[in-house]
Amino acid sequence: MNGIIRLCCSVVVLLASLSSVAEELPVESFSQLPSHVRPNLSPSGKKLAYIRNFLSPEMAVLTTVDLEKNKTQYIVKSDNEKVKINWFTWANEKTLIVSLRFAGKRYRTDTTETRLLAIDVDGDEAVQRQIAKPKRSKHASQFQDNVVSFLLDDPDHILVALDAEVPNLPDVYKVNIYTKKMTRIYRGKRQIRDWMADRQGNIRLGESLNYKTGKASIQVRIGHDDTWHKMFEYNALEESGITPLGFAKDPNILFYNQYKGDKKALYKIDLTSKESELVFEDENYDVDGSLIYSRKTNDVIGVYHAHSDDGRVYWDDSISKFQKSLNKALSDIDVYLVDFNDDESIYLLYTENDFTPGVYYFGDRKEKTLKPVFDQYPALVPEVLTEHKFVTYTARDGTELEGYLTLPLGVEGPVATILHPHGGPGAREYDGFDYWTSFFANRGYAVFRPNFRGSTGYGYEFAQSQMKGWGLTMQDDLTDAANWLVEQNIALKDKMCIVGASYGGYAAAMAAVKTPDLFKCAISFAGVTDLKELVSTSRRYLNSKFVKKQIGDDSADLKARSPAYHADKVNIPMLFIHGEDDRVVDIVQSEIMVEELEDLDKDVEFIELENGDHYLSIQRNRHTTFKAMDAFLKKHLN
Incomplete structure (x- = not known):
């Protein structure tokens, strides 16, 4: 192994000390890919x-x-x-x-x-x-x-x-894959958009969807019969439906997700008898992760579940015991098995925690060796980073919401604070290392990342809040989070900024118009500002009805929930950053509001990233974005 891949660090993890103020690292330490x-x-x-x-x-x-x-x-x-x-x-x-x-x-x-x-x-x-x-x-x-x-x-x-x-x-x-010869084995039919094979490589399942009506079905082949049977039917525009995840080694056993009450659970069905069985559920959270397969047995051995201790739930005793032994050996850090060779004697391990960027290890179970091989962010060390605290707060309607609070090292009492809503909005925040959060905390700001309504993982009704709900309860949850931070003596009332990307960018812009006196400043990276334009553009794509279902289709309502139409209400400095080649949220979404703010002589900055995409994939653009945010926050949060 030596001389092949650069070794990066010791297995020993140094815990961050909360008693001393962290050194402010160069921007590039955080913004490097x-x-x-x-x-x-x-x-x-x-x-x-x-x-x-x-x-x-x-x-x-x-x-x-x-x-x-x-x-x-x-x-x-x-x-x-x-x-x-x-x-x-x-x-x-x-x-x-x-x-x-x-x-x-x-x-x-x-x-x-x-x-x-x-x-x-x-x-x-x-x-x-x-x-x-x-x-x-x-x-x-x-x-x-x-x-x-x-x-x-x-x-x-x-x-x-x-x-x-x-x-x-x-x-x-x-x-x-060598001659490039292609032989068609199944013709597209029955409006099947996605195909699935069993573990033996036989096509066994097709997911059909009518984009106009929302009619959907899961069709399967049973045994060696070429006849296709509709196993599940639902309307994707109106119902939650099911999500097929994969086959067991037994080609007649199919695993799938479906809501059990309000929470997603993992099931399996015997296609021959058509009898379903509950495999795993979590009464507090959705079970929505993918299956884990053994490369040795070619069978399902577990499921990824973010809210389990290891991020995975195993029902294979050998892997479960192996995971526990690794947890014991590396007790100060979170440990994740990410890959094996075919006989599972060689493996790759990924480790991280809130204040330790990811490190990969190469392990040999026969030799009982474990060597660090890749350090994700070599310029970052635990001593200058800080942990994320899991917290809950109560929204105005009494709903309890979760989030992660990160405090800068060595602070006491209220400090300048960043409210950092996630993108999606069909996504959620987790613990573990986050380079945006770590950067802000290293600059001396407290950071709060709430899982507001519309976030995934908290059940069907919670997630459905985003349907025609942008700017409404979802936005109020963010307002309530900001007020809670002040009430808890975490944030300085006149030193809060809201910073978000994608949907989080929309939320930041909406906060500037809906609660113009709550924040000192706002940053929107690749955010939506005009819902009417978003829905109009969706007409070019197959899923336009699904976009209308999510965002809405009433012109007056869309304008009311679009910050670009209310630029006159903005009275705080705003920074917009957007990639010129963003194929997820078009740059016009930032340009529309920036032009409105400039016409009104508002305090606004706009940075267009050359060839930039939605994910800050280009190194120079990532550096530019973080340097711009650093300067903007220092100017307005002092």
Whole structure:
């Protein structure tokens, strides 16, 4: 292992001291991209693939390491601008399957496109070729990386869903990753948008959806019969429905999520008898994570669940005991098993906590060794970071809400504070390291990240609050959070700023118009400001009815809940930052409100990030954003 991958740090984790004031680190210590991303073991565990982010020159490089031969190869290089590395995995010991993502345009509408590569890494030089590309296609598929199965028993082939004939109705093809030969095995039909294979690589399930009516169904093949049966039916516009997660090793056992009362639970169904069984539930939170499979047994051994002690719930005794032994050995940090080789003798471990950025370890169960290999943020050390405290507060209607409070080191009494609403809004906050929060706390600000209504994980009714609810109860929850911070002697009343990205950017802009005297300043990164424009733009896409269901369709109501139409109410400084090539929230959403504020001679700054996307993927843009926020906050929160 030595000499192959740079070792980064000792297993011993130093706890942050709350008795001393933290050193203010350079902005770049927080805004640099993670140095190593998504390491992935080959089937034997003798090779490792990962993305390495370089600072000079700025680029992301898909890299492989042959641990036996001490050989490193740079496979794909990306500047994170025109083309980005979307995902990658080992098809077999010598070949990687890689998805690339890039911005495109169809019918004068901005799109995101994907392509699929097979890259051989067993020679002196890597050899790559595009696969899953029909030669005589009537339709150029937008997404060409939808792998349905990696066919564990046939490492030369994969199954890919591709809408090569009819847009948005994918056929399933068997693709030879070496010759690129494609053979269609299932024709797109019954409005099936997504296909699923069992663990043996047989197509067994299709999810159909009518985008106009919302009619949806889960259709399955039972046994070796080619007949398709409707197992579940519902209306996706009106009902919660179910989410199929995957098959057990037994091809007749299907796992799925469905609401049990108000909370999602994990079930499995025997397709032959059609009898369902509750597998796991949490009375306080949704069980909405994906399944965990054993590479050794090819069977389901657990489920990811954010609110469990380890973020995972195992029902496989051997893995559960192994996890507990790791927890005991590394008791001062959170420990997550992220990958195994085929016989599960070699593994990758990821560790982090609130004040320790992620570190990856390479483990050998036979040799009983564990070595640190990748440090995500090498410029950050626990001594200058701080932990996140889980807290609850009560909204004006009596609803108890959860969130995470982060206090700067060495402070007593109320301090300047940042309210930091998350994006989505169908998302939620967790504990663990967060580079935005850590940056703000290192600057001396308290940070509060509430899971306001509309957040996921807290049940159906809680999540449904976002439906035509932007700017209403969801916004009031943020107002109540800010007032609670003052009441608890955490925040200085006249030294609070609201900072958010995506939906959080909308919430920040809405706060500036709905509660103009509550905050000292507001920052919106890639935020929505005009709901009417958002709904109007959605008409170009298939899911326009679902957007109207979520956002609303009454013009007067949309204007009332759009901060851009109420710029005259703003009386605090605002900073808008937006990527010019954002394909999730178009930059026009920031431009509309900025122009209104400028016309009214309000105190507003606007930074347009060259080639910027929704995720701050480009290193220089991440630096620019954090430097701008740093200067803005120091100016207005003093």
